[in-house]
Amino acid sequence: MRMSKRRPSGDGMVRKREDGRWEGRIVVGHKQNGEPIFRYVLAKTQKELLAKLHRDMDLYQDAQLTEDSRMTLGEYLDRWMEEYGAVTLRPNTLRSYEQYIRCYVKPYLGGKIISRITRLDIQKLYQKLKKEGRVHDHPEYGYELSDTMVLRIHAMLHRCLKDAERDHIIPYNPTDGTKLPKNSYKPKQVLDREQMDAFLAAVDKNETWRDFFYTELTTGLRRGEICGLMWKDFDASTETLKILRSVNAPKRGELEIGETKTERGRRTIRLPPSTVQRLKERKKHSISQWIFPDPLAPEKPVRPSAAYYWMKVLLKEAGLPHIRFHDLRHTFATHALASGVDAKTLSGILGHTNASFTLDTYTHVTPDMQKAASDVVGGFLKDLLGEELNPWQGNGKAEPAP
Numbered sequence: 001m002r003m004s005k006r007r008p009s010g011d012g013m014v015r016k017r018e019d020g021r022w023e024g025r026i027v028v029g030h031k032q033n034g035e036p037i038f039r040y041v042l043a044k045t046q047k048e049l050l051a052k053l054h055r056d057m058d059l060y061q062d063a064q065l066t067e068d069s070r071m072t073l074g075e076y077l078d079r080w081m082e083e084y085g086a087v088t089l090r091p092n093t094l095r096s097y098e099q100y101i102r103c104y105v106k107p108y109l110g111g112k113i114i115s116r117i118t119r120l121d122i123q124k125l126y127q128k129l130k131k132e133g134r135v136h137d138h139p140e141y142g143y144e145l146s147d148t149m150v151l152r153i154h155a156m157l158h159r160c161l162k163d164a165e166r167d168h169i170i171p172y173n174p175t176d177g178t179k180l181p182k183n184s185y186k187p188k189q190v191l192d193r194e195q196m197d198a199f200l201a202a203v204d205k206n207e208t209w210r211d212f213f214y215t216e217l218t219t220g221l222r223r224g225e226i227c228g229l230m231w232k233d234f235d236a237s238t239e240t241l242k243i244l245r246s247v248n249a250p251k252r253g254e255l256e257i258g259e260t261k262t263e264r265g266r267r268t269i270r271l272p273p274s275t276v277q278r279l280k281e282r283k284k285h286s287i288s289q290w291i292f293p294d295p296l297a298p299e300k301p302v303r304p305s306a307a308y309y310w311m312k313v314l315l316k317e318a319g320l321p322h323i324r325f326h327d328l329r330h331t332f333a334t335h336a337l338a339s340g341v342d343a344k345t346l347s348g349i350l351g352h353t354n355a356s357f358t359l360d361t362y363t364h365v366t367p368d369m370q371k372a373a374s375d376v377v378g379g380f381l382k383d384l385l386g387e388e389l390n391p392w393q394g395n396g397k398a399e400p401a402p
Helices: 046-060 073-088 091-109 119-132 147-166 193-204 210-217 223-227 273-284 304-317 326-338 343-350 355-361 367-377 380-385
Strands: 012-016 022-030 036-043 240-243 246-248 256-258 267-270 297-301
Touching (some): 012 046, 073 091, 073 147, 091 119, 091 147, 210 273, 210 326, 326 343
Antiparallel strands (some): 012 022, 022 036
16 A cells, blocks of 8 residues: 655645635644644735745744644643743742743733744734733833843743744744843942941941851852851861852742852852951851851741841941842942952852853943052952952962862
C-alpha cells in the first residue's frame, strides 16, 4: 500500500467559498500521529488572499508547530508557571509573575490562541496597559500603569514566549521588536558628607541597630543579603565576609531564606578593619547564629521590613529626607568610586554581573567628582575609615564564594 507523503510546513491550498470569499490554508505543523495542522486564512479577493498566504508561508516555513500551538495564551502561561516558573523562579519573582498574568495579560489576551498572537497584539496590549491598566484608581495617576510596570510585564511575557518558540508552540516570539516605554528609574539619592555625619550620629545612639547600619554603609550589601548574614560567614582572621543567602519576607508572610539575587551575588568580600572589630565585639555577646537576628526572636534573622522601618526612624531623628534602603547601597558605591575604588573591584563587592553594569549604574561619578572627593571632601569612606580603603584595592578584590 502506498503511503501519503507528509506535507511540509508552508504547503497550502486556495479555494473560493460559496459566500464569495476566498479561503486558503497552509500547513504549520503536525500532530503526534503525523496529521497536518492547518492555519486558515480568509479574504474578499483572490489577490488579497494570496498576499496573506505568502506572508504566512514565510512566517511558518519550517516552523513545525505542535498540537500545543492550539492552546490559548492563558492556558500556556498557566502551564509554564507550573512546569517552569515554580521550579526556576525566586519566590518574589514567582508572585510578581502570577500577578502580571492574572491582572494584566489574561483579561486582554488570555483567551486568544497562542500561535495566532501577533506583534501588533502585544503592542496594543502594552498601549492599553499604559493607558488604563491599573487595577485600582490612583489619586495621582488614575488608571494609567507606570512605564516600569509595563516593562516588567514585557520581560515576563518575553521569557515565557521565548520558551514557547523553542518548543515549537509559536512560530516566532511576538514580543520581539515591540516598541517599549523608556524606563523611568527613580533618581538615586546619595547621602553627602554632612548627611552621613548626621545619620551616623543618630545610628550610634541606637545600640540595637548601630552595627547593622555601620556594616551596611561599609559593604553596600543588598537589604536581603545583610539580613541573611550568619556568623559562619564571618572570618575574623582573614577579615572576610561570605555573602551566600538572601532573606525575603512577603507582605504578612513568613520569612523566606534563599539564594542571592544572582550567581555573582555569591561572593566573599574583604572588610575594613573597623567593621571587623565591630563584628568581633558583637560576636562576643551574640546568642544567635545570625549576625543580625530579630530582636524579639533571635533564632530568626532580622526582617527586611524592620531594617527599612528603623532606617526611616533614624533618618527622621537625624533630620534627613526620606530615602530608599537601596540608596544606602548607592551611597556606599558612589563614595567608593569617588574615592578611587576601581569599577571592577566595586563590581565584585556589590555582586554585580560585570563591571560594565557597575559603570552604567554609576555614570554620575565623574572624574570631577573623584577630584572633588579627593581635594575637597576627602571622600566619605576615607573620612569614615581612614586609609582602610586599601583592603578593597589590589589583593582585596571580592571573590566568588565557593
